[in-house]
Amino acid sequence: MRLLTHNLLASNVKGTTAGFPLKLEVLVKEERSTEFDAAFLLHTLPKLNWSAFRAAAESLGVDKLPSTYPERDELTNEFLRVFHHALLEIEVQEGYLICPETGRRFPVRKGIPNMMLNEDEVD
Amino acid sequence: WYLCYFMHRHLDFRRAEFQALADLNGFGDAVEWRAPFGGVEHSPFHYVRLPSDDAARAIMKRSILTKGIVELWGEGNDQDELNAAIAAFDAETKARYTAEGSTFKVELEDFGKTLHGTRDDNWGPAVRRIDALKPAVEFNGRARMKGAEHLFWSIESAEGNDLRGIPSDIPSRHYFGRVVAASAARAAINTYDLKKRRYLGPTSMDVEMSLIMANMVHAGPGRVVWDPFCGTGSVLIAAAHFGAMTMGSDIDVRRVKDKRTGEHVDVWTNFKDYALPPPIALLRADLHKPPFRGAAASGAASERGACEGHLQGVVGDPPYGVRAGGRKSGGRKRLPDGTARAVPEQHRENHIPSTVPYPFHECMDDLMEQAARLLSVGGRLSFFVPGETGPNTTPVPSHPMLTLRASSMQLLSTRWGRRLVTFEKTKKYDHEAAEEAKAALTEARK
Numbered sequence: 001m002r003l004l005t006h007n008l009l010a011s012n013v014k015g016t017t018a019g020f021p022l023k024l025e026v027l028v029k030e031e032r033s034t035e036f037d038a039a040f041l042l043h044t045l046p047k048l049n050w051s052a053f054r055a056a057a058e059s060l061g062v063d064k065l066p067s068t069y070p071e072r073d074e075l076t077n078e079f080l081r082v083f084h085h086a087l088l089e090i091e092v093q094e095g096y097l098i099c100p101e102t103g104r105r106f107p108v109r110k111g112i113p114n115m116m117l118n119e120d121e122v123d
Numbered sequence: 124w125y126l127c128y129f130m131h132r133h134l135d136f137r138r139a140e141f142q143a144l145a146d147l148n149g150f151g152d153a154v155e156w157r158a159p160f161g162g163v164e165h166s167p168f169h170y171v172r173l174p175s176d177d178a179a180r181a182i183m184k185r186s187i188l189t190k191g192i193v194e195l196w197g198e199g200n201d202q203d204e205l206n207a208a209i210a211a212f213d214a215e216t217k218a219r220y221t222a223e224g225s226t227f228k229v230e231l232e233d234f235g236k237t238l239h240g241t242r243d244d245n246w247g248p249a250v251r252r253i254d255a256l257k258p259a260v261e262f263n264g265r266a267r268m269k270g271a272e273h274l275f276w277s278i279e280s281a282e283g284n285d286l287r288g289i290p291s292d293i294p295s296r297h298y299f300g301r302v303v304a305a306s307a308a309r310a311a312i313n314t315y316d317l318k319k320r321r322y323l324g325p326t327s328m329d330v331e332m333s334l335i336m337a338n339m340v341h342a343g344p345g346r347v348v349w350d351p352f353c354g355t356g357s358v359l360i361a362a363a364h365f366g367a368m369t370m371g372s373d374i375d376v377r378r379v380k381d382k383r384t385g386e387h388v389d390v391w392t393n394f395k396d397y398a399l400p401p402p403i404a405l406l407r408a409d410l411h412k413p414p415f416r417g418a419a420a421s422g423a424a425s426e427r428g429a430c431e432g433h434l435q436g437v438v439g440d441p442p443y444g445v446r447a448g449g450r451k452s453g454g455r456k457r458l459p460d461g462t463a464r465a466v467p468e469q470h471r472e473n474h475i476p477s478t479v480p481y482p483f484h485e486c487m488d489d490l491m492e493q494a495a496r497l498l499s500v501g502g503r504l505s506f507f508v509p510g511e512t513g514p515n516t517t518p519v520p521s522h523p524m525l526t527l528r529a530s531s532m533q534l535l536s537t538r539w540g541r542r543l544v545t546f547e548k549t550k551k552y553d554h555e556a557a558e559e560a561k562a563a564l565t566e567a568r569k
Contacts, residue, residue, distance in 0.1 A: 005404035010416040020416045114407040115414035118476045120465045122452045
């Protein structure tokens with residue numbers, strides 16, 4: 001699971017209101033380079049929940065991202081490289097995603113988050 | 124006008140795919156069709172108006188169901204009529220492509236019959252065909268079998284032959300013209316041959332149809348395509364082939380052991396085997412309980428549509444039927460008071476949640492709703508709906524943010540088929556409008 005995916009996911013357990021952002025508990029992570037596509041990055045950036053993204057990136061050891069949503073003049077090539085790395089190149093292989101409201105732990109196995117709900121968690 | 128020579132396959136998908144590719148390349152509004160000779164709709168010989176040769180090339184780069192686009196120099200019911208037509212065709216154009224010093228090749232692309240030239244009679248039929256054209260067109264260039272600059276097709280269709288079970292009532296006709304672009308994309312059907320794929324399931328989508336589906340949703344570079352019923356990832360592989368970033372989910376994502384090597388195979392290994400960039404996400408998730416930010420029914424209004432624009436394509440084959448009926452989250456066993464039984468804490472980690480049947484119309488509504496929320500405006504949704512053949516028998520679903528762009532029936536038997544419906548998101552997501560439409564739909568179904 002990459003941070004792009006993490007930014008989309010929310011807990012849907014019965015009774016949650018937002019279920020976002022999910023806390024990350026990482027057991028195994030991998031880094032692999034992916035193709036750099038500046039147009040894609042610039043198009044994705046405004047759709048992200050920045051504070052959730054930044055917090056998740058920091059928990060994975062990327063600390064060079066600005067603390068607030070980057071201004072126009074901050075969109076340098078250097079920024080995009082760091083952004084690209086955090087968004088797409090770090091993969092959580094094993095770990096958990098934890099619902100901020102209920103504490104429900106969604107396992108991540110072989111890079112695949114299991115977001116399926118149990119019988120008593122759906123209405 | 125060009126002659127558009129289609130494959131004689133998936134007849135109802137051919138113009139839809141062509142139009143989708145024209146839309147993708149920005150000249151969709153300029154495309155015009157004229158009925159084939161004899162007025163037979165399923166004829167492979169249609170006439171199409173395109174803005175330029177480049178437009179034709181752009182289509183052929185990706186089209187799976189078009190054999191080639193030809194600048195028609197002439198056509199007729201017999202050789203004399205054909206030659207008369209070619210003689211009357213613009214002399215300057217003819218001279219440009221048959222000039223001295225150029226190289227050319229004439230291919231026989233007959234429909235409904237095959238002519239095999241053999242070395243023994245010096246490739247007789249082909250040579251005789253070219254000789255027959257000579258009164259009308261003078262080839263001053265040199266013939267070259269490989270790498271010729273200009274390619275020509277001499278096409279003859281024969282009436283009355285049965286082609287792979289599709290009876291042909293296509294009238295006899297002779298065509299001749301310059302090939303502007305011929306199919307290059309069909310090679311991918313071989314590349315991704317299911318027989319050679321290591322991880323497969325009983326309902327894996329066939330390669331040709333997967334590629335067509337990827338074309339229908341404009342899968343391509345810089346675009347993210349999601350298959351919510353990804354299974355073994357067939358459709359995602361086709362989308363990745365065209366350069367899209369892919370995202371797959373399913374309520375059951377499996378890994379199985381390869382019988383020959385004993386290795387574990389799964390969607391990841393399929394992508395690796397083809398050297399395609401792996402999906403940007405694979406999830407175990409239920410479309411009925413979408414785990415996306417802003418999707419919670421009880422969520423704040425400001426959060427709704429929060430992930431809007433992350434996707435440019437949603438594509439898939441929803442589960443239906445006997446072999447792979449749909450399932451969604453839910454408890455089978457209930458306590459006497461009707462609530463679900465709680466899963467004991469120590470078992471939660473490895474608990475396999477039970478599922479209940481997922482009625483097809485509900486699944487379709489969920490799919491339309493999620494596509495309407497997650498796609499960017501201009502993004503596309505394409506999926507199969509089962510139904511009876513014949514006109515207007517399959518109810519086509521609707522959603523206020525989505526506009527129907529194509530609907531193509533694939534025959535599975537004389538009575539049953541499945542229809543690939545394609546929508547474009549034409550409006551920004553509006554929760555109130557979506558809720559209103561849903562309520563009206565529920566009312567109408569009662």
